[in-house]
Amino acid sequence: MMNRALTPRARRSYKYDEDSCRSMSIHEYEEFMVGFKEDVPLKFCDQDRKGKGKLVYQLEEAPPQQITLKEALRASVGVLGESPLGMTEKVVLLGGKTCAVKRFRMVVVKRVEFGRRVEMVAQISSQCEFLVPLFAYLYAKRIKLVVSDYYPMGSLADLLSGARERGQTALEWGQRLQIVVSIAQAIAFIHSQPHHSHKDKDMYLNIHGNIKSSNVMVNVDFTARLADYGFAQLAARTDHCGTPHLIRSNFRFSETLSQKSDVYNFGVILLDVLGIKKSDVIKKGKMMMSSCFEFDVEGKEKRQALGAWDIALACTKKLPEERPDMEQVLALMYDVKKVTI
Structure with a gap:
């Protein structure tokens, strides 16, 4: 020695x-x-x-x-x-x-x-x-x-885990809705970009490739900004980080580089924001889904949350071709936000 x-x-x-x-x-x-x-x-x-x-x-x-x-x-x-x-x-x-x-x-x-x-x-x-x-x-x-x-409020993952694991104040439904609409706007904007750049035909500008709650940075007004755009085409994923891409809903993050995978990952975030576990969906069905949310909602907010749940299920369908495109998802999110009664 x-x-x-x-x-x-x-x-x-x-x-x-x-x-x-x-x-x-x-x-x-x-x-x-x-x-x-x-x-x-x-x-x-x-x-x-x-x-x-x-x-x-x-x-x-x-x-x-x-x-x-x-x-x-x-x-x-x-x-x-x-x-x-x-x-x-x-x-x-x-x-x-x-x-x-x-x-x-x-x-x-x-x-x-x-x-x-x-x-x-x-x-x-x-x-x-x-x-x-x-x-x-x-x-x-x-x-x-x-x-x-830098965003001092931290990420959406920080805010959700802070409430669930450390007893911090949980996000209200209105704040959650504002965040997910911002994310949908960001993804729709990316998907509207040209397929390739004339300077680099190996770079897909119309795909994010790494959409998850830890890459959603939250502003003080509960709008949000999506981080890591394009990073999946700069760096390789390694096994240094042992944290699995699993969330409370038990749906798995998709690493496939495609627009349909971006849509799927948005659906995963939406389920996480709703606080729904996949097992609860199977056991209780849609009529009892409001009792599965981790926040209290009634009336208009309950209908908004159920509408968001429908969108999440459409986004996370097993077959990519059955998922809506992001422009459709954004239109549906706007409809959810407009619910008044």
Whole structure:
């Protein structure tokens, strides 16, 4: 044991190689920072938002300043979540701006294509108020990341689990409905995009590919923004994250890259928001479904919740061709929201 302790370890080289697709694993992070000597600037996405020109990371009143990799890593103040794609951290930068940084474990494209795809996703996201905007990214040998806005309310998954597992205040039906309508608007917007970009015919711009409650970021007014658009076409899923994609409804998250899978995953979120277990559906049937909700509803709200349940069942049909398209789903969600009596 003593001999092992006194034996010097071989030093690793951390010089960046832009031809490598492998990202640094989460467990290499501390060792990486010890050996880290070079610094690399992050690249900003060249996009416009609300007529303010190129988006920079500082607060509105702060002067323009460059973000570097070292600053981004050292500014991390906590892990927001992990998934098969990578890890998301909360980062507070020197200018006072709080951001979310997604670090991928294993990307599937080379440097130039990675940047091109992030730029395309950022451009599309900036056009929809229900998608999380991206504004910077980095592709280096051991680090591949994107930087986006941070939402202090957290994700839909956080809010639902907080009430179910930690006794926090549960969402009311009106808040849940507002959130799921926002998600439907985001998905419908994505599905309306061209099938391919003229710059990259291997990138499907009209598919999200990773719709789940942990990727739904909630605003203070209970509208929502959908995160991780296009990330399933940047990074490979790995087995580092042992949390299965299961929710309270017992329906499984679909990893297939298609619009019909996006619709299915929206239905899974809708069932989770309703708090319905699949076993309860089988046992009680539709006439007793209102007693299966995890919130109290009567009158108009009860009819809205039952209407949302019908939509969820249509979205989660076993055969993809039997599921509605997202434009139809959004129209049905609007009808649910309009119920008045």
